[in-house]
Amino acid sequence: xxxxxxxxxxxxxxxxxxxxxxxxxxxxxxxxxxxxxxxxxxxxxxxxxxxxxxxxxxxxxxxxxxxxxxxxxxxxxxxxxxxxxxxxxxxxxxxxxxxxxxxxxxxxxxxxxxxxxxxxxxxxxxxxxxxxxxxxxxxxxxxxxxxxxxxxxxxxxxxxxxxxxxxxxxxxxxxxxxxxxxxxxxxxxxxxxxxxxxxxxxxxxxxxxxxxxxxxxxxxxxxxxxxxxxxxxxxxxxxxxxxxxxxxxxxxxxxxxxxxxxxxxxxxxxxxxxxxxxxxxxxxxxxxxxxxxxxxxxxxxxxxxxxxxxxxxxxxxxxxxxxxxxxxxxxxxxxxxxxxxxxxxxxxxxxxxxxxxxxxxxxxxxxxxxxxxxxxxxxxxxxxxxxxxxxxxxxxxxxxxxxxxxxxxxxxxxxxxxxxxxxxxxxxxxxxxxxxxxxxxxxxxxxxxxxxxxxxxxxxxxxxxxxxxxxxxxxxxxxxxxxxxxxxxxxxxxxxxxxxxxxxxxxxxxxxxxxxxxxxxxxxxxxxxxxxxxxxxxxxxxxxxxxxxxxxxxxxxxxxxxxxxxxxxxxxxxxxxxxxxxxxxxxxxxxxxxxxxxx
Numbered sequence: 001x002x003x004x005x006x007x008x009x010x011x012x013x014x015x016x017x018x019x020x021x022x023x024x025x026x027x028x029x030x031x032x033x034x035x036x037x038x039x040x041x042x043x044x045x046x047x048x049x050x051x052x053x054x055x056x057x058x059x060x061x062x063x064x065x066x067x068x069x070x071x072x073x074x075x076x077x078x079x080x081x082x083x084x085x086x087x088x089x090x091x092x093x094x095x096x097x098x099x100x101x102x103x104x105x106x107x108x109x110x111x112x113x114x115x116x117x118x119x120x121x122x123x124x125x126x127x128x129x130x131x132x133x134x135x136x137x138x139x140x141x142x143x144x145x146x147x148x149x150x151x152x153x154x155x156x157x158x159x160x161x162x163x164x165x166x167x168x169x170x171x172x173x174x175x176x177x178x179x180x181x182x183x184x185x186x187x188x189x190x191x192x193x194x195x196x197x198x199x200x201x202x203x204x205x206x207x208x209x210x211x212x213x214x215x216x217x218x219x220x221x222x223x224x225x226x227x228x229x230x231x232x233x234x235x236x237x238x239x240x241x242x243x244x245x246x247x248x249x250x251x252x253x254x255x256x257x258x259x260x261x262x263x264x265x266x267x268x269x270x271x272x273x274x275x276x277x278x279x280x281x282x283x284x285x286x287x288x289x290x291x292x293x294x295x296x297x298x299x300x301x302x303x304x305x306x307x308x309x310x311x312x313x314x315x316x317x318x319x320x321x322x323x324x325x326x327x328x329x330x331x332x333x334x335x336x337x338x339x340x341x342x343x344x345x346x347x348x349x350x351x352x353x354x355x356x357x358x359x360x361x362x363x364x365x366x367x368x369x370x371x372x373x374x375x376x377x378x379x380x381x382x383x384x385x386x387x388x389x390x391x392x393x394x395x396x397x398x399x400x401x402x403x404x405x406x407x408x409x410x411x412x413x414x415x416x417x418x419x420x421x422x423x424x425x426x427x428x429x430x431x432x433x434x435x436x437x438x439x440x441x442x443x444x445x446x447x448x449x450x451x452x453x454x455x456x457x458x459x460x461x462x463x464x465x466x467x468x469x470x471x472x473x474x475x476x477x478x479x480x481x482x483x484x485x486x487x488x489x490x491x492x493x494x495x496x497x498x499x500x501x502x503x504x505x506x507x508x509x510x511x512x513x514x515x516x517x518x519x520x521x522x523x524x525x526x527x528x529x530x531x532x533x534x535x536x537x538x539x540x541x542x543x544x545x546x547x548x549x550x551x552x553x554x555x556x557x558x559x560x561x562x563x564x565x566x567x568x569x570x571x572x573x574x575x576x577x578x579x580x581x582x583x584x585x586x587x588x589x590x591x592x593x594x595x596x597x598x599x
Contacts, residue, residue, distance in 0.1 A: 056542050056543060056544065056545060056546045056549070057542050057543050057563065058543070059526075059543055061519070061523050061526075061527070062520060062522050062523040062526055063526060063590065064522050064526065064587075064588070064590060065522070066520060066521075066522055066585060067522075067585065067586045067587065067588075067596040067597060067598050068583050068584065068585050068586070068598055069583070069584050069586075069598030069599045070582050070583055070584065071089075071424045071584075071599050072086070072089035072090070072095075072098075072421070072422060072423050072424050072584070072598065072599060073421070073422050073575045073584040073585075073586040073596070073597070073598035073599075074086050074089065074098055074102065074419070074420070074421045074422075074575075074586065074596065074597055074598070075419065075420050075421075075573035075574065075575060075586045075587065075588045075594065075595070075596035075597075076102045076105075076106060076417070076418075076419040076420075076573070076588075076594065076595065077106055077110055077113070077417035077418060077419060077498070077571060077573070077592060077593060077594050078105065078106055078109045078110055078417075078593050078594075078595065079593070079595040080105055080109050080193075080197065080202060081101075081102040081103075081105040081106045081109065081419065081595075082102065082588075082595040082596060082597045083597065084098075084101045084102055084104075084105045084193040084194075085098035085099065085101055085102040085419070085421055085597075086098070086597045086598075086599065087101075088101045088185065088190065089421065089423055089424070089599070090599065091185070092184075092185075093183075093184060093185045093190075093423070094182055094183060094184050094185075094423050094425070094427055095124075095182075095421040095422055095423040095427040095428055095429045096124065096178050096179060096181075096182035096183045096421075096427070096429055097179070097183045097184060097185045097190055098421040098423065098429075099122070099178070099419055099420070099421050099429045099431045100175050100178065100179055100183065100187070100190045100191075101190045101191070101193060101194075102419045102421070103120070103171070103175060103419060103431065103433055104175070104190065104191045104193065104194030104195075104250065105193050105194045105197060106417045106419065106433070107171075107194060107246075107250075107433075108194050108197045108198045108202065108243065108246065108250075109197060109202055109208075110208075110417050110593070111227070111243070111439075111451055112211055112212060112215055112216070112227070112435065112438050112439045112451075113211075113415060113416055113417050113434065113435055113438070113498065114171070114416060114417045114433045114434050114435055115171070115433075115435060115440075115450065115451055115453075116169065116171055116172050116246075116249065116250070116253065116261065116450055117169045117171075117270075117435070117440065117445075117450045117451050117452040117453055118169055118170075118171050118433055118434050118435045118436070118440065118453040118455070119137060119138040119139055119167075119169065119170045119171055119174075119433065119434060119453065119455055119477070119479065120135075120137040120138070120170060120171040120174040120175070120431065120432065120433035120434070120479075121134070121135065121136060121137060121138065121174075121309050121313060121431070121432050121433075121477070121479050121480075121481055122134065122135045122137065122174065122178055122429060122430065122431040122432075122481065123135075123296060123307055123308075123309065123429070123430040123431075123481050123482070123483045123494075124178070124181075124182060124427070124428070124429050125426075125427060125428040125429075125483060125485075125491050126182075126427060127423075127425045127426025127427040127428070127491070128425065128426070130489045130490070130491075132296060132307055132483065132485070133181075133293060133296070134293070134294050134295070134296040134307075134309055134310075135174055135177060135178055135291055135292070135293055135294070136170075136291060136292040136293075136294050136309065136312070136313075136474075137170040137171060137173055137174020137175075137177065137178075137291045137433075138167075138170045138312065138455070138474050138475075138477055138479075139167045139168030139169050139170035139289055139455075139474070140167060140168055140285070140289065140361075140472045140473055140474050141167050141168075141280060141285075141456060141459070141469060141470070141471060141472060141473050141474075141475070142167075142168075142279070142280035142281045142282060142285045142471065142472075143282070143284065143285060143288075143471045143472055144280050144282070144471065145280040145469055145470070145471055145472075145473075146469070146470065146471060147461050147463075147468060147469055147470075149280055149469075150164065150461055150469065151461065153278075155461070156461065157460070157461060158456065158457050158458070158459050158460070158461065158469065159457060160437065160454065160457050161218045161437075161441055161442045161454060161457070162277060162278075162279075162441055162442065162443065162454075163274045163275075163277030163278050163279030163281075163441065163443060164278060164279055164280070164456070165440075165441045165454035165455075165456045165457035166274055166279050166281060166440075166441050166443070166452045166453065166454065166456050167281070167453075167455055167456035167474075167475060168281060168285050168286055168289045169452065169453060170289065170291060171433050172253055172258065172261040172262070173258050173261075173262065173289060173290065173291045174291050174433075175187075176257045176258050177291045177293075178429075182427070182429075187254065187257060188254040188255055191250055191253065191254040192254075194250055195247050195250045195251055195254065198242070198243045198244070198246045198247035198250060198449070199242065199244055199247035200240075200242065201240030201241055201242040202240065202241060203238055203239070203240060203241075204234070204235045204236065204237055204238065204239055204240070204241050205237065205593065206237050207592070207593050208234075208241075208593070209234040209235065209236070209237050210234075211438070211567075212227050212228060212234035212235075213228070213233065213234045214438070215437075215438030215439055216228045216234070216438075216439060218439065218442035219439055219442050219444065220442055220443050220444060222444040222445070222446040223439065223442060223443070223444035223451065226241075226243065226444065226449075227439070243449045244449070245446065245447060245448055245449030246448070246449030246450060247449070248448075248449070249261075249266055249448045249449055249450055252264075252265070252266060253266075261286075262286045262287055262289055263286070263287050266448050266450070267283050267286035267287065268283050269445055269447045269448050270286065270445055270448065270450065270452070271283040271285070271286055273443070273445045274443075274452070277443065285472075288472075292363075294309070294310055295310065296308060296309060296310065296315075297309070297310050297315055297316065297319055297369070297373070298319075299319040299322055299323060299373070300487070301322040301323070301325070301326070302511070302512075302515040302516065303486075303487055303515075304484045304485060304486060304487065304492055304515065305484065305485040305486075305487065305489070306318075306319065306322060306482060306483075306484050306511075307482065307483045307484065307485065308480060308481075308482050309479070309480060309481065310362070310369065311359050311360060311361070311362050311367045311369065311476075312359065312360060312361045312362065312474045312475065312476055312477050313359075313476075313477040313478070313479055313480055314355055314359060314476075314477065314478055314479075314480050314503070314504060315480050316354075316355065316359060316369060316372055316373060317351045317352060317354070317355040317359070317480075317504050318480055318482065318503075318504040318507060318508070319373055320350075320351040320354065320355075320372065320373060320378055320381075321344075321347055321348065321351045321504055321505075321508050322508065322511075323373065323375055323378040323379075323382075324347045324350065324351065324378050324379075324381055324382035325344075325347060325382075325508070325512075326379075326382075327379055327382035327383065328343050328347075328382065328385070330343065330344075330512065330516060331516050331517075335512075335513070335516075335517045335527075336527070336528065336544050336545060336548055337548055337551075338547070338548045338550075338551025338552055338555070339387065339551075341530055341540075341544070341548060341552060342387070342390070342551075342552060342555055342557070343385060343387075344505070344508065344509065344530075345390070345530065345532045345538060345552075345557065346385040346386070346390065346391060347382065347385060348504070348505055348532045349391055349393075349394040349532065350381045350382070350384060350385075350394050350397075351504070352501070353394045353395060353396045353397070354372055354381075354396045354397055356396070357396035357399050357403070358372060358396070358399065358466055359466070359467070359476050360465075360466035360467040360476055361467075361473050361474040361475070361476075363473075363474070364470055364472075364473040364474075365466035365467070366466065367466060371398070377397065380397075381397055388555060389555055389556055390536045390552075390555050390556035390557045391536075392535050392536055393535060400464065403462065403464045403465055415434050415435060415436050415437055415438065415478075415498055415499070415500055416432060416433070416434035416435075416436075416478075416479065416498035416499070416500070417432070417433060417434070417498060418431070418432045418481065418496035418497055418498060418571070418572070418573050418594075419431050419432075419433075419573070420494040420495075420496065420573055420574065420575050421575070422491075422494070422575050422577065422584055426491060426577075428483065428491050428494055428575070428577075429494070430481040430482060430483045430494040430495070430496055431481060431496075432479045432480070432481045432496050432498075433479075434453065434455070434479055434498070435451065435453040435454070435455075436453050436454050436455045436457065436458070436478075436500075437454055437457075439451060440452055440453035440454045440455075441453060441454040442454075455475050455477065456475055457475075458475040458476050458477070458478075459473075459475050459476075478500045478501060478503060479503075480496070480503045480504060480507070481494075481496040482494070482495045482496055482507055483495070484511070486579070490579055491577055492576065492577060493514075493521070493574055493575060493576040493577065494574055494575050495507055495510060495511065495572065495573075495574040496572065496573065496574075497510075497570035497571060497572035497573070497589070498567070498570050498571050498592065499531070499567075499568075499569065499570030499571070501531075501533075502531040502568070502569060502570050503570065505529075505530070505531055505532060506529055506531070506569060506570045506572055507572070509527075509529050509530075510524050510525055510527075510529075510572055510574070513525075513527050514576070520585070520587075521574050521575075521576045521585045521586070521587035522585075522587040522588075524574075524587070525572045525573070525574065525587050525588070525589050526589070526590065527543075528540070528541035528542075528543035528544045529541060529569045529570075530544070530569075531568060531569055535558075536556055536557050536558045537557075537558045537560065538552070538557045538558065538559055538560070539559075539560045539562055539568050539569070540552075540559055540560070540561055540562065541561075541562055541563075541569060542561050542562060542563045549561065565590045565591045566591060567591055567592055569591055570589065570591065570592075571589040571591045571592030571593075571594050572587075572589045572591075572594075573586075573587065573588050573589060573594050573596065574586070574587050575587075575596075584598050585598075586598045
């Protein structure tokens with residue numbers, strides 16, 4: 001309990017406004033309130049002090065059941081997608097086949113978060129050979145996208161929404177390329193569930209209606225007519241949402257694959273639409289698009305080999321967090337203790353400072369990965385954590401002083417879906433696809449029914465920055481699927497989450513929950529998490545013990561304490577293989593609409 005005793009009305013008023021009761025002036029942190037989580041944050045009377053309670057909520061350590069099987073397992077961002085994936089596995093399909101079927105369904109049933117108008121990334125484990133490969137299925141800027149294209153129109157930064165935020169969507173090419181290498185079922189058959197849901201409709205859930213209402217303000221007229229049809233309100237819960245134009249586009253993709261999306265009618269419609277809105281994409285940019293098979297990045301941590309995507313994603317930040325964590329005795333600190341949470345928050349600032357300064361498209365910029373992930377360098381960075389105080393800002397470890405880190409916070413609240421599958425042959429896929437922000441660019445092209453993402457908003461216009469906009473260049477990406485192997489190379493687990501900047505933070509916390517604190521996969525995902533923002537601001541769930549929250553506030557962290565199960569902290573999913581028992585354990589996060597199935 002935090003006590004305070006203001007000595008005069010002016011001080012009392014100031015303390016009440018800051019809601020920083022009882023903290024020393026140098027450590028006065030703003031403990032922000034969401035939905036009356038804090039109780040009694042009132043000024044005391046002149047006669048004496050008053051207590052303010054920091055209310056926390058206690059839940060069972062695990063609320064959803066263990067989902068286990070011995071043959072195959074899936075986890076996806078919507079129950080209908082998980083069902084489609086499991087049916088593919090039961091029909092003898094590979095993990096990649098299942099992922100493509102689930103990705104198609106998610107493009108229909110979670111349209112504000114992902115779709116054929118967005119990007120994707122995947123990590124693949126070959127059960128026969130143990131080989132791990134990775135696919136960058138993100139798109140690029142248009143051939144005319146120079147910094148001057150924006151500055152000549154009066155822009156000093158890339159817009160968050162609209163046509164100028166749109167880069168070529170890469171997800172469809174990713175589906176086809178993954179299928180060409182690892183799929184066995186006919187591609188068209190895998191998209192049949194998605195086509196059916198788009199044409200015939202699927203039932204609107206409570207969560208989907210709430211998401212549409214919260215994130216649909218920037219939709220264009222066509223988007224609002226589909227997703228906010230009731231005078232600006234979402235479809236009623238339980239009604240069927242149909243998008244027949246999207247169904248037709250998916251049918252074209254199913255029959256003609258990449259040709260169906262990147263050449264011909266769909267590409268021409270999308271390019272003309274974007275050009276008409278002032279964007280930099282043309283039909284030739286669609287026609288020239290290709291995915292890239294890349295070498296994933298690895299690190300040995302907690303007796304596992306963790307595997308992530310290389311740039312243009314924030315995968316290096318994930319590995320930097322893990323390498324720096326080695327310098328701190330996290331287990332002895334205790335799960336979600338003040339010291340544990342403070343250490344991870346401060347390590348995040350160090351990793352993100354380097355990320356924001358350097359991560360970009362390696363085909364167009366020099367990204368010093370070897371130096372960024374050098375263990376000696378990261379040990380020095382890890383030693384910079386002040387155990388008693390939250391840092392307001394942290395500079396990158398190296399680089400020109402006149403080039404600023406690209407750390408503008410963008411709205412990525414509704415951005416992404418994660419999905420994963422393991423099949424009867426031991427193949428595993430960790431896949432993620434995204435619109436970036438909720439409803440992406442806000443632009444729904446009416447002839448195709450396709451909503452376009454806004455990943456292109458993450459370029460910068462700053463001269464000298466590796467992520468500066470340039471023709472045919474991929475933007476920096478927050479998407480970061482992950483996979484872990486045992487030290488001998490056997491598959492251990494897949495893991496991923498939506499959540500933009502929170503992805504590396506959540507994945508680190510969940511990995512620790514599983515491997516350091518010996519939680520079940522479902523318990524590891526459900527356990528309360530934090531999300532560090534810029535400066536000293538931290539969102540944190542109210543299931544974290546009150547003593548830890550008070551301790552963080554005393555170190556200068558500005559806490560926003562969030563009740564319930566919200567998308568602020570992502571929506572993680574994972575599949576863990578117990579090689580001693582042969583059991584697959586699939587887990588899904590209650591913070592969104594994720595669902596896991598196994599057999």
